[in-house]
């Protein structure tokens with residue numbers, strides 16, 4: 001069945017629950033065409049980096065159509081100064097429902113909730129054409145680097161509050177789960 005009409009008005013965003021886990025796994029596998037991100041989500045749920053309030057699903061009626069996760073990360077400089085931030089990863093919408101604003105709604109809701117939880121910034125590794133509309137800019141602007149080689153335009157950061165990244169610089173330290181998938 002095709003869904004050509006905007007569906008964004010029918011979408012509900014809520015925190016995931018254990019009853020969703022299997023469907024969330026299938027959703028990431030379908031969206032990414034591989035199980036890596038699905039496995040990453042399972043691993044992150046059991047890690048210290050997990051923030052339950054920032055593991056969100058998008059539903060239309062009883063159908064789960066999207067999922068997003070933000071996890072705690074650190075940014076550390078060579079002098080061992082450390083700052084807490086969040087990584088947005090992964091986000092996915094099932095293929096039949098993509099390009100209808102569901103990803104945008106998940107991201108905007110997640111960013112609002114992260115701000116309400118007093119996080120100051122978010123880091124994302126993703127499409128350089130997609131994330132700037134939410135305010136993301138190349139993390140290079142703050143001299144924040146990825147712990148691996150990556151094109152500068154796809155490694156982005158967002159201040160959730162004014163000056164949320166003021167004086168923050170260094171390399172992102174991801175939870176171990178990111179190396180395990």
Ligand SMILES: CC(C)(COP(=O)(O)OP(=O)(O)OC[C@H]1O[C@@H](n2cnc3c(N)ncnc32)[C@H](O)[C@@H]1OP(=O)(O)O)[C@@H](O)C(=O)NCCC(=O)NCCS
Pocket residue numbers: 031032090091092093094097098099100101102103104105125126127129130
């Ligand atoms: C990326 C994703 C989460 C976006 O969700 P969505 O509900 O389709 O996105 P929205 O409807 O809010 O926004 C649509 C816009 O996303 C952008 N977009 C979607 N998929 C994209 C892709 N593969 N590459 C670049 N931009 C993309 C486009 O700008 C699109 O706008 P357009 O339809 O006018 O061209 C979804 O497409 C998805 O699950 N993709 C596969 C998994 C993935 O790549 N996740 C993100 C990793 S960074």
